[in-house]
Amino acid sequence: MGNDNFVKDITNIEDDFTKWYTDIVLKAELADYTDTKGCIAIKPYGYAIWENIQKYTDNKFKETGVENVYFPVLIPENLLQKEKDHVEGFAPEVAWVTNAGGEELEEKYCIRPTSETMFSILYSKWLSSWRDLPMIYNQWCNVLRWEKETRPFLRSREFLWQEGHTIHETENEAKERTVKMLEIYADVVENLLAIPVLKGIKTEKEKFAGAEETYTVECLMHNGRALQSATSHYFGQNFTKAFDVRFQNRDGKEEYPYQTSWGLSTRLIGSIIMAHGDNRGLKLPPKVAPIQVVIVPIAQHKEGVLDKANELFEDLKKNYRIKLDDRDNYSTGFKFNDWEMRGVPIRIEIGPRDIENGVAVLVRRDTCEKETVDISKLNERIGILLEEIHNNMYNMCLENVKNRTTVAYSLEEIEENLNKNQGYVKTMWCEGLECENKVKEVTGAHSRCIPFEQEVLHKKCAICGKDAKKMIVWGRQY
Amino acid sequence: MGNDNFVKDITNIEDDFTKWYTDIVLKAELADYTDTKGCIAIKPYGYAIWENIQKYTDNKFKETGVENVYFPVLIPENLLQKEKDHVEGFAPEVAWVTNAGGEELEEKYCIRPTSETMFSILYSKWLSSWRDLPMIYNQWCNVLRWEKETRPFLRSREFLWQEGHTIHETENEAKERTVKMLEIYADVVENLLAIPVLKGIKTEKEKFAGAEETYTVECLMHNGRALQSATSHYFGQNFTKAFDVRFQNRDGKEEYPYQTSWGLSTRLIGSIIMAHGDNRGLKLPPKVAPIQVVIVPIAQHKEGVLDKANELFEDLKKNYRIKLDDRDNYSTGFKFNDWEMRGVPIRIEIGPRDIENGVAVLVRRDTCEKETVDISKLNERIGILLEEIHNNMYNMCLENVKNRTTVAYSLEEIEENLNKNQGYVKTMWCEGLECENKVKEVTGAHSRCIPFEQEVLHKKCAICGKDAKKMIVWGRQY
Numbered sequence: 001m002g003n004d005n006f007v008k009d010i011t012n013i014e015d016d017f018t019k020w021y022t023d024i025v026l027k028a029e030l031a032d033y034t035d036t037k038g039c040i041a042i043k044p045y046g047y048a049i050w051e052n053i054q055k056y057t058d059n060k061f062k063e064t065g066v067e068n069v070y071f072p073v074l075i076p077e078n079l080l081q082k083e084k085d086h087v088e089g090f091a092p093e094v095a096w097v098t099n100a101g102g103e104e105l106e107e108k109y110c111i112r113p114t115s116e117t118m119f120s121i122l123y124s125k126w127l128s129s130w131r132d133l134p135m136i137y138n139q140w141c142n143v144l145r146w147e148k149e150t151r152p153f154l155r156s157r158e159f160l161w162q163e164g165h166t167i168h169e170t171e172n173e174a175k176e177r178t179v180k181m182l183e184i185y186a187d188v189v190e191n192l193l194a195i196p197v198l199k200g201i202k203t204e205k206e207k208f209a210g211a212e213e214t215y216t217v218e219c220l221m222h223n224g225r226a227l228q229s230a231t232s233h234y235f236g237q238n239f240t241k242a243f244d245v246r247f248q249n250r251d252g253k254e255e256y257p258y259q260t261s262w263g264l265s266t267r268l269i270g271s272i273i274m275a276h277g278d279n280r281g282l283k284l285p286p287k288v289a290p291i292q293v294v295i296v297p298i299a300q301h302k303e304g305v306l307d308k309a310n311e312l313f314e315d316l317k318k319n320y321r322i323k324l325d326d327r328d329n330y331s332t333g334f335k336f337n338d339w340e341m342r343g344v345p346i347r348i349e350i351g352p353r354d355i356e357n358g359v360a361v362l363v364r365r366d367t368c369e370k371e372t373v374d375i376s377k378l379n380e381r382i383g384i385l386l387e388e389i390h391n392n393m394y395n396m397c398l399e400n401v402k403n404r405t406t407v408a409y410s411l412e413e414i415e416e417n418l419n420k421n422q423g424y425v426k427t428m429w430c431e432g433l434e435c436e437n438k439v440k441e442v443t444g445a446h447s448r449c450i451p452f453e454q455e456v457l458h459k460k461c462a463i464c465g466k467d468a469k470k471m472i473v474w475g476r477q478y
Numbered sequence: 479m480g481n482d483n484f485v486k487d488i489t490n491i492e493d494d495f496t497k498w499y500t501d502i503v504l505k506a507e508l509a510d511y512t513d514t515k516g517c518i519a520i521k522p523y524g525y526a527i528w529e530n531i532q533k534y535t536d537n538k539f540k541e542t543g544v545e546n547v548y549f550p551v552l553i554p555e556n557l558l559q560k561e562k563d564h565v566e567g568f569a570p571e572v573a574w575v576t577n578a579g580g581e582e583l584e585e586k587y588c589i590r591p592t593s594e595t596m597f598s599i600l601y602s603k604w605l606s607s608w609r610d611l612p613m614i615y616n617q618w619c620n621v622l623r624w625e626k627e628t629r630p631f632l633r634s635r636e637f638l639w640q641e642g643h644t645i646h647e648t649e650n651e652a653k654e655r656t657v658k659m660l661e662i663y664a665d666v667v668e669n670l671l672a673i674p675v676l677k678g679i680k681t682e683k684e685k686f687a688g689a690e691e692t693y694t695v696e697c698l699m700h701n702g703r704a705l706q707s708a709t710s711h712y713f714g715q716n717f718t719k720a721f722d723v724r725f726q727n728r729d730g731k732e733e734y735p736y737q738t739s740w741g742l743s744t745r746l747i748g749s750i751i752m753a754h755g756d757n758r759g760l761k762l763p764p765k766v767a768p769i770q771v772v773i774v775p776i777a778q779h780k781e782g783v784l785d786k787a788n789e790l791f792e793d794l795k796k797n798y799r800i801k802l803d804d805r806d807n808y809s810t811g812f813k814f815n816d817w818e819m820r821g822v823p824i825r826i827e828i829g830p831r832d833i834e835n836g837v838a839v840l841v842r843r844d845t846c847e848k849e850t851v852d853i854s855k856l857n858e859r860i861g862i863l864l865e866e867i868h869n870n871m872y873n874m875c876l877e878n879v880k881n882r883t884t885v886a887y888s889l890e891e892i893e894e895n896l897n898k899n900q901g902y903v904k905t906m907w908c909e910g911l912e913c914e915n916k917v918k919e920v921t922g923a924h925s926r927c928i929p930f931e932q933e934v935l936h937k938k939c940a941i942c943g944k945d946a947k948k949m950i951v952w953g954r955q956y
Contacts, residue, residue, distance in 0.1 A: 095575045
């Protein structure tokens with residue numbers, strides 16, 4: 001086994017992680033490149049993962065009172081420009097519609113890179129009294145950011161996401177909402193995708209354009225690179241003042257509400273690939289796997305085999321997302337590799353001898369372990385096994401995080417640790433932008449976040465030696 | 479009662495149907511206008527209807543093997559131009575992205591008005607053998623068509639829809655798919671939206687740009703105008719040849735597959751409003767109503783009333799989409815009108831005397847009938863009542879269709895009937911484009927379709943008097 005390639009045309013993960021990633025995206029048919037540069041076509045297998053993420057997340061949202069809406073994809077230029085930091089952050093990477101219906105437009109529109117501006121202007125129209133608050137709206141939609149370097153799922157010019165935008169009567173309520181949504185994201189990533197997260201707040205330098213505070217869930221990939229997986233922003237009154245969103249408060253006075261926004265995107269599919277995958281290919285967390293169980297009949301030409309496989313299929317499909325691979329133009333061995341490469345959590349093998357013995361063989365994708373199970377107990381055993389696989393996948397990732405998390409007391413040490421381990425490097429920090437810039441310059445790492453769970457490693461900033469204020473985590477990123 | 483306005487600010491339906499429609503869209507908070515001309519913001523109440531339509535339709539699709547995907551919103555100019563009829567149909571109403579990421583683009587992109595071109599080019603890349611067929615892909619997305627005159631939901635520059643695109647080994651299989659999807663649309667409109675449909679095939683003049691055949695489900699609105707509610711297209715090999723989509727058939731020969739596409743959009747929300755609404759406002763079909771039942775407590779300040787109302791709410795919410803209106807700053811009368819205007823199918827009134835008697839009062843939105851029901855039987859009774867309301871709403875629409883369907887034997891008669899009834903006018907037709915143009919010119923009506931259910935009304939074309947080939951239906955449209 002070792003580093004052998006199990007599937008033809010997939011680059012070895014240790015040789016070239018980037019190439020390995022792209023190979024998996026293409027070979028597992030998650031997505032493909034298109035004639036629209038920097039934009040991908042998400043294929044059925046990839047999209048089904050997104051649908052599972054959507055369904056779970058949308059339910060969680062609605063339990064907390066989120067209401068879905070849909071606002072225009074085109075944003076007039078003057079709206080984008082109303083909030084200074086925001087336009088500076090986004091203007092360089094938007095796409096402009098200048099001509100439509102056969103005519104040059106008087107005012108050009110940008111395709112939304114995010115919709116704070118559109119939500120703010122509509123809130124200004126709809127809000128009048130404190131009784132209208134909070135407004136807790138969300139939309140599932142496409143957005144466009146003209147990135148120079150793109151990579152499927154991770155950094156695509158167009159991507160799918162949800163963007164929630166809320167306004168509240170008080171600062172406190174808005175901050176609570178910001179954190180509540182981050183907790184949902186942490187839940188999605190950990191309990192659905194089986195990837196442990198690091199929760200914290202972004203530095204001034206790394207926060208969202210126009211936000212007062214940005215909260216983040218960070219993940220570590222197989223190779224030790226960090227990935228920002230979802231963010232939640234607190235805006236204070238920045239946008240509500242810029243867009244003149246006002247309400248009459250309980251004392252009859254005019255006031256500006258407090259705003260948040262939060263988003264999670266198809267980038268998460270990239271996280272799944274990079275956090276869990278191995279040299280056999282994709283490894284899908286059971287809760288989002290479009291196919292949780294694949295039945296591969298052995299010697300399917302023999303009498304009774306396909307019948308029995310079909311019977312199992314019909315029985316198990318009531319509880320699991322299941323597929324029967326009865327293709328007659330592929331060998332059993334090919335099918336094994338193929339479904340492993342596509343990351344299906346459990347394979348059921350059933351052949352003439354198994355049928356005779358009233359058993360089937362279950363093979364786990366995560367550990368490759370086999371077990372023989374009584375057919376009568378298959379249904380129950382699969383449920384338990386999927387849970388076990390989820391937990392094991394989570395723990396394998398957690399192990400990676402632990403192995404790659406280090407502490408540093410100097411800039412040199414940060415660099416050394418990163419060069420050796422990549423991963424998260426924890427240091428104390430003075431909160432100075434200069435130190436942050438220096439780390440970036442010297443090591444190529446960005447600050448990931450100031451973790452919610454603070455530790456006191458030392459009294460001094462690891463970079464400048466002045467008094468430290470916070471523990472911060474650094475990491476090289478995607 | 480009669481024609482009185484029940485809700486302030488809603489125009490009388492008989493006085494000005496168009497204004498009545500817009501009033502409802504705004505007052506019932508389904509959508510609002512935005513700073514992006516011709517594009518609406520779909521608000522939570524409107525979007526929840528769309529979610530219910532999506533959920534039902536998507537399940538129906540998946541039962542027939544449809545797989546969801548997501549392809550780029552931007553289509554390179556050269557792709558749009560590959561199929562001659564298609565580009566002629568769509569080029570005049572597309573929006574162009576000419577500048578992005580701070581640079582003028584070498585090739586401009588249009589925002590998809592529909593995605594036949596994008597699907598075709600990707601199919602050409604992915605298809606190789608008959609074993610890959612059929613490909614039955616669908617996407618839920620936004621599209622943009624730069625219409626000159628817009629109206630919320632009915633004709634918005636940006637709208638949400640699903641677009642299915644399939645390729646097949648044989649002509650027969652593709653045609654079957656075209657009809658199968660039309661049957662799903664008919665099911666959605668009739669069984670979910672409670673609107674009877676007229677099913678048929680579009681004339682050459684009215685068919686989709688680039689299609690060989692277009693099938694349609696047509697609906698009749700309250701005022702007798704027709705609305706094309708969903709369409710399904712058979713393309714033959716038009717696009718597969720234009721985009722060089724080829725496969726090796728079972729005999730080892732290269733061949734072009736046969737293609738279909740089919741779509742249903744947020745326009746359906748417009749159908750719901752216009753088919754069912756009345757002077758009290760919106761009237762929502764129970765199966766898509768975001769709120770199926772609203773509880774309005776009577777004298778809610780009296781002891782025990784809100785407790786009981788809450789108890790009912792908790793009990794009924796297990797089975798129904800339900801809301802308790804316990805606002806203390808509105809009168810009971812206001813609440814009655816408000817929820818009627820918002821089209822909630824059933825209102826529950828519960829006050830001190832009802833509680834004493836162990837009953838509640840149910841009021842139907844469709845007929846305004848009241849009935850007193852034992853609280854112990856409420857749950858069951860609501861289920862039956864929602865079904866009855868659905869059926870009654872369907873039948874009221876069907877009655878409207880019957881009353882407004884006429885037969886004509888001459889051009890003058892077509893015009894007379896339309897002026898009197900609007901509605902559907904059935905005539906025999908020679909299949910000549912000239913006759914179709916004449917009807918349009920003289921009466922303003924378009925052909926709705928050549929119904930699947932044909933009748934022989936006469937032997938001659940009602941317009942030119944030559945031998946008739948088909949029965950056709952005419953109607954003025956939205």
